[in-house]
Amino acid sequence: MAGSIRIKKGKDIKLIGSSEQHLRAYSSPDVVALKPTDFVGLTPKMLLKEGAEVKAGTPVFREKKNDKILFSSPVSGEVTEIVRGAKRKILEIRILADKENRYEDYGTADPKSLSKEQVTEKMLKAGVWPLLRQRPFSTIADPFGAPRDIYISGFDSAPLAPELDFLIKGEEKEFQAGINALGRLTKGKVHLATSSQHKGHLVYSGVQGVEKTEVSGPHPAGNVSVQIHHTKPLNKGETIWYTYPQEVIIIGRLFLHGKYDARRRVAVNGSMIDKPDYQDVIGGSSLKNIVKGKIKEGRSRLISGNVLTGTQVQEDGFLGFYDSQLCAIPEGDHHKFLLTEGWLSPGLNRFSMSRSYPSWLMPGKKYDLDTNLNGEIRSFVMSGQLEKVFPFDIYPMQLIKAVMANDIDKMESMGIYEVDAEDFALCEVACTSKIDIQKVIREGMENLRMELA
Amino acid sequence: MKFLENLVIKKIRPNFTEGGKFENFYSAYDALETFMFTPDRTTRTGSHIRDAIDLKRTMMMVIVAMIPCLLFGMWNVGHFHHLSNGMPSEFWPNMLYGMIKVLPVVVVSYASGLGVEFILAVKNKHAVQEGFLVSGMLIPLIMPANIPLWMVALATIFAVLIGKEVFGGTGMNIVNVALTARAFIFFAYPTKISGDIWVTEPGIVDGYSGATALGDLALTVGKAQNLPEVTGIMSTFADGGAYSLSNSIMGIIPGSIGETSVIAILIGAAFLLWTGIGSWRIMASMFVGGFTMAWIFNMADANAFMSLPALHQLMVGGFMFGMVFMATDPVTASQTNTGKLIYGFGCGFFGIMIRVFNPAYPEGIMLGILFMNIMAPLIDHYVVAANINRRAKRLKLQTA
Numbered sequence: 071m072a073g074s075i076r077i078k079k080g081k082d083i084k085l086i087g088s089s090e091q092h093l094r095a096y097s098s099p100d101v102v103a104l105k106p107t108d109f110v111g112l113t114p115k116m117l118l119k120e121g122a123e124v125k126a127g128t129p130v131f132r133e134k135k136n137d138k139i140l141f142s143s144p145v146s147g148e149v150t151e152i153v154r155g156a157k158r159k160i161l162e163i164r165i166l167a168d169k170e171n172r173y174e175d176y177g178t179a180d181p182k183s184l185s186k187e188q189v190t191e192k193m194l195k196a197g198v199w200p201l202l203r204q205r206p207f208s209t210i211a212d213p214f215g216a217p218r219d220i221y222i223s224g225f226d227s228a229p230l231a232p233e234l235d236f237l238i239k240g241e242e243k244e245f246q247a248g249i250n251a252l253g254r255l256t257k258g259k260v261h262l263a264t265s266s267q268h269k270g271h272l273v274y275s276g277v278q279g280v281e282k283t284e285v286s287g288p289h290p291a292g293n294v295s296v297q298i299h300h301t302k303p304l305n306k307g308e309t310i311w312y313t314y315p316q317e318v319i320i321i322g323r324l325f326l327h328g329k330y331d332a333r334r335r336v337a338v339n340g341s342m343i344d345k346p347d348y349q350d351v352i353g354g355s356s357l358k359n360i361v362k363g364k365i366k367e368g369r370s371r372l373i374s375g376n377v378l379t380g381t382q383v384q385e386d387g388f389l390g391f392y393d394s395q396l397c398a399i400p401e402g403d404h405h406k407f408l409l410t411e412g413w414l415s416p417g418l419n420r421f422s423m424s425r426s427y428p429s430w431l432m433p434g435k436k437y438d439l440d441t442n443l444n445g446e447i448r449s450f451v452m453s454g455q456l457e458k459v460f461p462f463d464i465y466p467m468q469l470i471k472a473v474m475a476n477d478i479d480k481m482e483s484m485g486i487y488e489v490d491a492e493d494f495a496l497c498e499v500a501c502t503s504k505i506d507i508q509k510v511i512r513e514g515m516e517n518l519r520m521e522l523a
Numbered sequence: 524m525k526f527l528e529n530l531v532i533k534k535i536r537p538n539f540t541e542g543g544k545f546e547n548f549y550s551a552y553d554a555l556e557t558f559m560f561t562p563d564r565t566t567r568t569g570s571h572i573r574d575a576i577d578l579k580r581t582m583m584m585v586i587v588a589m590i591p592c593l594l595f596g597m598w599n600v601g602h603f604h605h606l607s608n609g610m611p612s613e614f615w616p617n618m619l620y621g622m623i624k625v626l627p628v629v630v631v632s633y634a635s636g637l638g639v640e641f642i643l644a645v646k647n648k649h650a651v652q653e654g655f656l657v658s659g660m661l662i663p664l665i666m667p668a669n670i671p672l673w674m675v676a677l678a679t680i681f682a683v684l685i686g687k688e689v690f691g692g693t694g695m696n697i698v699n700v701a702l703t704a705r706a707f708i709f710f711a712y713p714t715k716i717s718g719d720i721w722v723t724e725p726g727i728v729d730g731y732s733g734a735t736a737l738g739d740l741a742l743t744v745g746k747a748q749n750l751p752e753v754t755g756i757m758s759t760f761a762d763g764g765a766y767s768l769s770n771s772i773m774g775i776i777p778g779s780i781g782e783t784s785v786i787a788i789l790i791g792a793a794f795l796l797w798t799g800i801g802s803w804r805i806m807a808s809m810f811v812g813g814f815t816m817a818w819i820f821n822m823a824d825a826n827a828f829m830s831l832p833a834l835h836q837l838m839v840g841g842f843m844f845g846m847v848f849m850a851t852d853p854v855t856a857s858q859t860n861t862g863k864l865i866y867g868f869g870c871g872f873f874g875i876m877i878r879v880f881n882p883a884y885p886e887g888i889m890l891g892i893l894f895m896n897i898m899a900p901l902i903d904h905y906v907v908a909a910n911i912n913r914r915a916k917r918l919k920l921q922t923a
Contacts, residue, residue: 083572229572305918377571399571405528405560412561413580420575425799426584427575441565445577446557448652449694452581453858454802463914465859468907483911491569498570502578503694508569 075300077287079461081423081496083229084436085377085399087341089348091236096333096350098169102145103153103162103354103388104130109200111209111519114141114160122149127174127330129197130163138213142197144332144352146172162388167352173329181251181325189254193321196330200391201317202252205298205310206487207519217311219258219302222249224274224315225265225285227292228376232337232394234315235270236348241319246277248322253279256311263297290461295493299462304488316394320353334394336360340377341438342370342398355389360396369401371441378495379508402442413445423459423500448503459496462489466497470507473514478521486518531556550644554651578693582656584800588791589660589848592781593629595774597621599784600668603777624668625780628675633659635676639683654693654700654854655683661701661848664781665841665889670708670715678704698896699855702889709889735777736766736839737878737885743827744882753827760831771838782844792847801851804860805867809846812871813837820879828879836875845874845888855896862902869895869902 106114113134124130124147129140143149145167153162176196181189190213193199202211211217225234238245252260262280264271274282283301285291294312298304313321316334323331332353339346344364351360361372365385373380374390377397381390389396406412411420417427421437429435456466464485472480491512498507539545539552556562558579566573601617601624636655644651662679686703687696708715736759743753759765770776774784782788795801817833824830837843850856850870857866874891877884884890 085572303917305921307918308921371565371571373571379569380571382571401565403563403565405532405563407527407560408558412559413577414583417575421572422575424574424576424581425797426580439572441571442561442573443564443566444561444573444575445579446562446564446650448578449691451578451654451694451854452800453853453856454860454863457860463910465907465910467858468903483914484907485914495570499572499574500576501574502576502581504573504577506568 073281073301074284074286075297077285077291077296077300077461079458080288080290081459081500082227082288083421083439083499084434085229085341086436086438087339087343087346087399088230089232089337089339089346091233092345092347093236093335094347094349097359098171099145099167099352099355099359101150101164101356101388102143102147102167102352103164103356104141104143105162105354105388105391106131106141106160108391109210110203110207111516116152116160116163118149120149120152123147124149124165125172125174126332127176127196129195130165131160133210136213138194139199139210140194140197141200142174142330144330144354146170173331176324176328176330178328179325181247181254184251184254186254189251192324193251196324198321198324198330201320202311202313205294205304205312205490207515208490209519211311212309215309217256217258218304218308219310220252220256220260221294221298221310221312222252222260222262222280222314222318223292223294223297223312224262225268225271225292226314226376226394227265227268227289228378228395229289230337230339230395230397231292231376232335232348233270234268235273236337237335237394238273238315238319239270241322242273242276244319244322244326245315246279246322247325248318248320249277249279251321251325252311252313252318261297261301263292265291287461290459290493290496293490293493295489296461299488303463306482306487314392314394317392336389336394336396338364338396340373340397340399342366342368342400351389353389353391357383357385357387357389357396360389361385361398365398369403370398371401373397373399377439378499379492400438400440402440404442406442406444424455424502443504445502445504447505450503450505452502455500455502456497459500460493462493464489466494470494470497470505470510473510476514476517478518481514481518486515491515528560531559548645550648550651551641554641554644557650578653579656581800582653584798585657585795585848586660588794588801589664589781591787591790592664592784592844593625593660595784595787596664596668596780597625599774599778600624600780602775621668625663627672628663628666628668628670628780629660631672631675632662632679635679636662636683639680639688643688649692652693654687654696658682658700658704662704664848665701665705665779665844666708667715667779674708674712674715675704678707681707694854696854697900698893699849699852702849702893702896705889706893709886735885736760736771739766740828740831740839741882741885744879745826748827748830757827757830760835766839768832768835768838771835776839779841779844782841785838785843788843788847795847795851801847802853802856802863804863805851805856805870806846808864808867809850809871809874810837812868812873813842813846813875814871815868816872816875816879820875828882836879840878841886841888842871842874845892846871849888849892850895855899857899857902857906859903859906862899862906865902865906866895866899869898 114131115134116131124143127142133139147167150166151164155161200210204211259281263283263285265285374383375393408414420427460466469484491508494507539549598617601620602612605612636659682700682704686700739756772785817836820829857863870892874888877887
């Protein structure tokens, strides 16, 4: 059974520097890091000390409140350093990697023959459970919870996003095994959203055991919230689990091959990358070798993830746990004179979702956007801007104001449970008043989660 | 522009930042620096890229949209000045006279408004915000040409201080700032804003009494429609008369500086709609609302004012100007799309109602818009409540 939904609101931001379909060979990393900061609401508790030997799949730390949720090392080697920040908060756990990975053996199994508890147990022990997240709040899925459905967004609509067929080709069996495992975890359906607008969607044509939804429309059509909202909206009190194609493959590898194989294909692109392409890496890999010699001259910002929701990283940093993209764009920390580049300029090269610059007359144009704020933070002035890129039956500006006022009743009744900070990314881009909308929403949701806990 | 950047940022700025001689005046310096240069601030959290639009660009677009009204207004002031003094009306002398009369009003409006904003910004140590860029141009356009300059200054200071700053500055005001200025003069100095003040040095030539279309129409209220003075006034609205439909649309009638020419206003409206800055919902619904009320009056036909054909009713006075530039102010209008339709309708409906019913307020549009400004949050509240109820109903169905 396949449904279809059409997203009318949103915007595809066209940037230069998208990846060529060229794959660089896998090279094993020197160092890998697990970053507890990648996980919402996680308080880590170390299971090993510095100097401990690990194999790929050995648990390194666990969630403090739930000792069943384990996080495993993606490589074999030695835990070299635990980097801490203020108040001894663990920022990174660095693992020096062997040239060849040795894996913990968790045994193969056919997920279809297992019960929900057995699948859950296996995933928890191997440390692949964190690949599953839940809504609301985008925390790691609660293994004792009962999700209404499981959603997989099979395509990425963000700017410069990697193309599907390059990510999944060759691993269809693992993908199916992952789907089978997920199917055991819920009494509801496993939804898979595909989009014929993105190349390679045919890679899903053989998948069984899913409820397929064909999605058309601009970004954020690839966001899970949008897909949930337009198929079966989330009510207060319900939970949905969600994940993404490469994560499903990693889960599938556990059942098919009995090991935690954290390899993923990452798109390395952006206007500041020389010859953007794809590379196979281990999740959490250090970035030094991936971007060596590929970043162009000039001040640039390296982002793990996409330009809308990703985290800034340094060249000596590490790939985020959930990220399949590494993007480098120019750092815009220079003043823009009003007549040449600023607010009185003719602006043929300035990207805007409004029609206040003549660039809107060239719809196919690709832009080289930098990180300049392009203005200063002001209070809300314009109305109707955010609604144009927010494909939900929710009033974005009024919801943001309710979050700013920390009015919990209002937030709940206006639908905060149906969205996540990433859904406001386009709103944040479009906002004339340059308000840090994602930060506001993220902090508001954290407050709400703490209140409810 | 490297040399400019070096001059301003490297040489002048240190005087105003921490430790500099004038560090208390940082806000004032910052306003001028950010006017010349978009700052070098980069995104810190959330999205790494941002749209190129900012509030300054938005305000600039609105000012550009007002330029046709400003230019025509200057010509119009000169035109009626020359006619009322028996002098020939020619283009360049009209423009020159108009500029001499109008530009001081603009300068005073900006100077007093920005002065208040700068002083408060320096005192409270926050940035000067861009809201006044538009209000400063709107205020002169809704003033009569020979308003005393000190009155403009007083009204502007009142409007910025009490109408905006007290509530928290740009984006926080409840009522439209420019209309607050006009309302201030209307209630404090009523003889200076309506009545016999429309033409500078009125009346040495017959036929130019100095009243406006609406002023004359107001005189017809309460009198039977067949009285000679009433029919005399109404005849000026017929084709060929001084306030004919075509003259009203062209704008060659006496009135406040910017509000007479419907054509100039529509050029501005087209620009605002094309750039997406003006809300078409507010403009369209206000037109419909005003037309509806005027049509109802046509049907009622209780006096000559009501008998003025609906379209003509909308073309005289400040209706079109209010529709395009005042009601569409995004801060004071309704902020939901559905709300804007209701809000605009109310502005037009009540504006015409006040205008026709009460001869003491020939400019009912100003009051109609101010009234709807107060009502706008209520309208939004109910629109959002409908959304909330829809969600609650879905929840109830689910858990039932």
